């Protein structure tokens with residue numbers, strides 16, 4: 457009979473011992489995904505040879521009884537392991553149970569592809585008392601026969617195997633280093649662990665004999681519990697992290713993610729470390745707490761509407777805090793503040809808010825057409841008689857001209873080809889100019905409001921008929937006026 461057993465698909469693996477038998481020929485083959493154990497049971501082998509076996513067995517037992525009486529000899533089973541008798545036992549089932557346990561342990565632990573050939577026979581036999589061993593000891597004897605087992609220092613936490621190191625000093629050092637890592641820096645008041653840690657020198661399957669890094673991750677539980685998560689609509693790495701009790705950066709590392717962008721339907725690996733030791737650390741810590749300042753607004757009649765000024769600069773308050781903090785496995789569970797020293801109180805920022813109405817003569821920043829009516833008789837820019845620095849509106853003689861925006865009159869008088877002209881500085885980098893006027897009504901230095909009458913249309917200077925020549929300049933450069941105030 458051949459059983460093909462996989463540890464993922466078939467539960468028989470665990471109770472293989474129950475229907476197991478006197479001899480086992482076991483092949484363990486493990487790929488990263490699947491372990492296959494092939495077992496051939498010698499019970500069937502013996503049954504097949506039953507006639508010969510029975511007669512031999514009867515003769516054997518008669519002979520054995522006689523021997524037991526006359527000499528210091530016991531009847532039982534020779535444990536033949538890989539064709540070598542390694543000892544004698546009196547209990548068959550218990551010994552088979554141990555052998556099954558060893559096979560299971562090996563199957564579970566072997567990583568990568570590996571063939572193991574193990575043959576174990578229990579042969580009815582007799583031997584001197586001194587050659588008999590306890591069933592418990594047979595396990596250690598078999599392990600010592602197998603190169604998959606090493607003599608190592610096993611660490612048990614609360615009676616459960618945690619890991620093994622090559623020797624006791626290393627094992628103790630790993631535990632100490634793990635505790636130090638959990639404790640971290642700072643002033644440590646106390647370190648406690650309620651777990652009972654014991655060390656035993658024994659045969660340990662080789663994959664469980666760990667180095668420092670592997671022992672650390674075993675203790676911190678980072679190599680335990682893993683699952684898969686399918687990303688749903690509305691999920692973020694952060695929300696998945698919260699649900700699975702994992703920090704976002706750990707989730708990213710685990711899944712080799714470069715960015716936090718995740719696609720719906722993609723599968724993420726999730727796991728949360730579950731330390732196998734609980735370490736409680738109490739620390740005395742000091743830190744600074746900041747109290748942000750507030751901004752207070754004060755109205756100021758001397759400032760124009762829409763303007764602000766900082767009257768007093770704000771500064772944050774600082775308090776020096778001393779606390780006794782309790783952590784379990786690096787997570788804070790309790791914080792008691794033992795000392796508070798105020799270093800500085802927060803100082804409010806005071807902001808002055810202008811309430812003074814803007815003078816009517818202030819620039820609004822928007823230009824109005826200075827006359828009503830008229831038509832563009834010559835537009836801005838290149839023309840046959842050279843570059844035109846403004847726009848000409850042909851309009852009846854005597855039409856009133858109004859300031860295009862508020863400002864200060866910087867010129868009012870005759871200026872060569874412009875004839876009678878007015879220039880207004882708007883105080884914001886802009887200037888406007890009104891030329892060929894018949895009459896000027898504001899003088900240099902006067903402040904004018906937007907829409908205030910300043911002159912009348914005429915045909916003075918270089919002009920062939922009544923029109924207004926209007927310019928807008930920004931920091932000295934000519935702009936096309938119709939773009940600002942229409943045609």
Ligand SMILES: [Zn+2]
Nearest residue numbers: 846847848925
């Ligand atoms: Zn012109």
